[in-house]
Amino acid sequence: GAVVSQHPSWVICKSGTSVKIECRSLDFQATTMFWYRQFPKQSLMLMATSNEGSKATYEQGVEKDKFLINHASLTLSTLTVTSAHPEDSSFYICSASGGQPNQPQHFGDGTRLSIL
Amino acid sequence: GQSLEQPSEVTAVEGAIVQINCTYQTSGFYGLSWYQQHDGGAPTFLSYNGLDGLEETGRFSSFLSRSDSYGYLLLQELQMKDSASYFCAAGGKLIFGQGTELSVKP
Numbered sequence: 001g002a003v004v005s006q007h008p009s010w011v012i013c014k015s016g017t018s019v020k021i022e023c024r025s026l027d028f029q030a031t032t033m034f035w036y037r038q039f040p041k042q043s044l045m046l047m048a049t050s051n052e053g054s055k056a057t058y059e060q061g062v063e064k065d066k067f068l069i070n071h072a073s074l075t076l077s078t079l080t081v082t083s084a085h086p087e088d089s090s091f092y093i094c095s096a097s098g099g100q101p102n103q104p105q106h107f108g109d110g111t112r113l114s115i116l
Numbered sequence: 117g118q119s120l121e122q123p124s125e126v127t128a129v130e131g132a133i134v135q136i137n138c139t140y141q142t143s144g145f146y147g148l149s150w151y152q153q154h155d156g157g158a159p160t161f162l163s164y165n166g167l168d169g170l171e172e173t174g175r176f177s178s179f180l181s182r183s184d185s186y187g188y189l190l191l192q193e194l195q196m197k198d199s200a201s202y203f204c205a206a207g208g209k210l211i212f213g214q215g216t217e218l219s220v221k222p
Contacts, residue, residue, distance in 0.1 A: 110158040
């Protein structure tokens with residue numbers, strides 16, 4: 001089946017640090033990738049849609065200058081949390097699809113980010 | 117806007133059958149998906165309905181009625197390992213319901 005790899009799994013860093021999270025589709029071309037954030041006991045909240053070769057589309061309330069997304073190839077999207085603060089601590093998850101609306105999305109294993 | 121409603125929690129016993137309902141409002145319907153998520157893990161794809169009717173995958177089945185904007189996930193022969201959160205999701209960019217926490221008791 002389709003595999004999405006997300007790295008790193010865990011990040012613990014000091015406030016003010018920038019953190020980069022990678023999301024790779026290993027066995028298919030992902031024209032579209034999605035980035036979600038999940039707080040404990042809550043649902044997945046869509047942050048942004050990343051399209052290969054174009055700018056990401058951010059959901060309302062998500063700061064695009066704080067959460068930088070790059071989707072430079074059909075197999076890689078990155079999310080950079082810039083100048084992270086404790087309130088950015090969360091579980092970040094990416095997903096990828098082949099771009100067609102009726103294709104299921106496949107999720108990476110998530111990145112647990114803790115900002116001290 | 118888009119929204120999906122599902123019960124917040126369900127409790128059942130091993131061997132039983134449980135149904136998790138989902139009603140939705142989305143702009144541009146692209147089918148209803150179901151995901152399972154264990155504590156600390158990432159969502160795992162369970163099932164997808166693009167058309168009305170029932171889709172069966174082992175112990176799990178999913179149903180969709182587009183005219184009613186309604187679907188459900190049916191879990192049969194429940195096992196302890198089925199204790200998890202279950203999410204329905206829909207939309208061209210996948211929007212998730214709030215999740216149903218299923219607790220399976222011995």
